[in-house]
Amino acid sequence: MKKNLPLIVAFASGLLILIAGFIPHKPFGMLEETLTNWFMIISSFAILLGQISLIQANVTRVAHRSPNWQYYLAGLISFAGMVVFGLLWGMEKTPGILGHGEGISQNLGSKPFDYIFDYIYMPLSATMFSLLAFYIASAAYRAFIIRNFESNLLMITAVIVMLGRTSFATWITSWIPDSWGILQLPRLTDFIMQYPNTAAQRAILISAALGVVGSSLRIILGIERSYLGGGK
Amino acid sequence: MKRIVLPLLLALLSVGIGGVVPSAAPFSAEDAPWDDGTAVVLAWNLDPLRTSLSLQKADSLGIFQEISNEFALTGGYKDSGLEADAEYRYRLVAYNKDRSDSVSFTAHATTRQQWFSMQKLSLLILLAMICGAILYYIFHARRGKNLFIRRISGLDSMEEAIGRATEKGKPILFVPGISDLGDIQTIAALNILNHLALKSAEYGTELLVPCRFSMVLSAARETVKEAYLQAGRPDAYREEKIFYVTDDQFGFVAGVDGIMLREQPAANFFLGAFWAESLILTETGFGTGAIQTAGTGQPHQIPFFVVSCDYTLIGEELYAASAYLSRDPQQLGSLKGHDFGKLLVIILVLTGIVMEMAGQGWFKQFIAGGN
Structure with a gap:
């Protein structure tokens, strides 16, 4: 029963959603929205599970003085700080237990929760994202090393596309007559992006879509049950 | 049954002859076809003297409120987010600034929920064919037939x-x-x-x-x-x-x-x-x-x-991974169904190219869902 019940639920839900995709009439039309709402309700309960896991993992490491335990302590303090500030003075227009905290807000310029969010959390998040620029450079360097015909082709295409996106490309190839306009770097870049690149991306998308159909069918029919822990 | 089959046939015919013919009336309001009864399609065809317009909808008190004023002599507007099975009244006021006159037209439509989304007919046919192929290969594998599945190095590693x-x-x-x-x-x-x-x-x-x-x-x-x-x-x-x-x-x-x-x-x-x-x-x-x-x-x-x-699973390989790793004949059979899907897509792409070159736009329109 422990295995069969989830399989029956998966079969019924999958089949209903599949049918609802083609029938706009009530109740089918609103079925997807209803099930999505159910998912969100269950998710909101599961948030508690995540928070418990987070606290447990960090407290255990701090208590056992695991290597780098200070980081876990910092994580716990940050977590507790945000919860306390949020509860006491709220966030944005939502008041907390002590109201809006006008006095503190006047000094900081915003509520403590919003202040930490805007001036600590957001810059930290942006810093992580900005690392991408450096990683793209190092990854591109490795990708464009000429080893064989394919990597040569990749490097030439990349140079054309990168140059083609700059004003420099217009400047160096503007002398090419319109009858040979395709050789102007900006136009050549547009061609590469619009045709070979789009074609390759769509091929991957179509193949992924077929994979989704096959995978969904296996799950609906109960053939694929690894997500339930495997077993026959 | 007749209520379902007849509109289906009519819709197929309308797609076949090149889509819905626009109304010749100056202003018309029709229930949006094949939807959940939450939209009305408005269309107008004004005389060339008109220079601006105001499209209005009657509220619950019957007072007309403007919903759009984007001008076009021949145009359309889709009013969505409506209640199903309800009647809506619209008014189009067309102005001529030079002569300082205006003319108004009214139309009404009742939203209706449909039992089949005809725009998705092509998708249903494709889905049925691909699912049919997957099921066929699953049963084929169940009977103990050996199926060749290409190696996926990312999973072998x-x-x-x-x-x-x-x-x-x-x-x-x-x-x-x-x-x-x-x-x-x-x-x-x-x-x-x-x-x-x-x-x-x-x-x-x-x-x-x-x-x-x-x-x-x-x-x-x-x-x-x-x-x-x-x-x-x-x-x-x-x-x-x-x-x-x-x-x-x-x-x-x-x-x-x-x-x-x-x-x-x-x-x-x-x-x-x-x-x-x-x-x-x-x-x-x-x-x-x-x-x-x-x-x-x-x-x-x-x-x-x-x-x-070191290894990358591209596109469907991610979804095929579990079946590939399990070596379960039934699951491997479903992977053969994917291959049929690929063949079908190749055939459809080639047919689409040929049909477009031959000027037969209905094929692309049908596959794209009549849009």
């Missing part, structure tokens, strides 16, 4: 990666994407996690699974626990090794990067849905010298994975 981690006495890191459980890519990742956990239990190698969402955490814990039970090593299962990091995208990346740098896993698996963080994760993993296998259904992230990982 899984055992090698686990073996290396075992030899080095270092953990394996598995990231099931950054999407929630509602994403099929996450389900596919969890299916692979089951096979990986089974192997790690057999080899006695530590498995770390950081999760971005609580629902994924819960499912991942259950998946790994069952795999350890299946391997006969329930004692080796450690719940705290499958843990929640944070819901925040870059906070999660920072957390996983930190784990890679501190724990130095010998094998990293990034399988599931990834976005901008894909390269940050895999480049950090590359820096630690781990064997890396990645796979996603997001076409934009695949180049990043190809550059920084």
Whole structure:
């Protein structure tokens, strides 16, 4: 029963959603929205599970003085700080237990929760994202090393596309007559992006879509049950 | 039955002869076809003297309120977000600034819920054909027929990666994407996690699974626990090794990067849905010298994975992985169905090209859903 019940639920839900995709009439039309709402309700309960896991993992490491335990302590303090500030003075227009905290807000310029969010959390998040620029450079360097015909082709295409996106490309190839306009770097870049690149991306998308159909069918029919822990 | 079949045939005919013929009346309002009864399609065809217009809808008190004033002599407007099975009244006031006069037209329509979305007929046919092929091959495999499935090196290397981690006495890191459980890519990742956990239990190698969402955490814990039970090593299962990091995208990346740098896993698996963080994760993993296998259904992230990982699962390979690893004939049979789907798509693309060159636009219109 422990295995069969989830399989029956998966079969019924999958089949209903599949049918609802083609029938706009009530109740089918609103079925997807209803099930999505159910998912969100269950998710909101599961948030508690995540928070418990987070606290447990960090407290255990701090208590056992695991290597780098200070980081876990910092994580716990940050977590507790945000919860306390949020509860006491709220966030944005939502008041907390002590109201809006006008006095503190006047000094900081915003509520403590919003202040930490805007001036600590957001810059930290942006810093992580900005690392991408450096990683793209190092990854591109490795990708464009000429080893064989394919990597040569990749490097030439990349140079054309990168140059083609700059004003420099217009400047160096503007002398090419319109009858040979395709050789102007900006136009050549547009061609590469619009045709070979789009074609390759769509091929991957179509193949992924077929994979989704096959995978969904296996799950609906109960053939694929690894997500339930495997077993026959 | 007649009520369903007759409109279906009429719609097919209308698609075949080149779509719905626009109304010749100056202003018309019609229930949007094949929808859930929440939209009305308005169309107008004004005389060339008109210079501006005001499209209005009557509210519950019967007072007309403007909903659009975008001018076109021949145009249309789709009023959506309406109540099903209700009557709506519209008024079009067309002005002539030079002569300082105006003319108004009224029309009304009743929204109706439909029992079939005709725009999706082509999708239904394609889906039925592909699902039919998958089922055929599943039954074919059930009868014991041998099916050839090409090798997927990214999956063949899984055992090698686990073996290396075992030899080095270092953990394996598995990231099931950054999407929630509602994403099929996450389900596919969890299916692979089951096979990986089974192997790690057999080899006695530590498995770390950081999760971005609580629902994924819960499912991942259950998946790994069952795999350890299946391997006969329930004692080796450690719940705290499958843990929640944070819901925040870059906070999660920072957390996983930190784990890679501190724990130095010998094998990293990034399988599931990834976005901008894909390269940050895999480049950090590359820096630690781990064997890396990645796979996603997001076409934009695949180049990043190809550059920084040892093995990449492209497109359908992510979804096929579990079937491939299980070696279950029924599941392998379904993979043959994918191949039929590819053949069908190739045939449709070629037919589409030929039909467009021959000026037969109805084929593209039918496949694209009459849009």
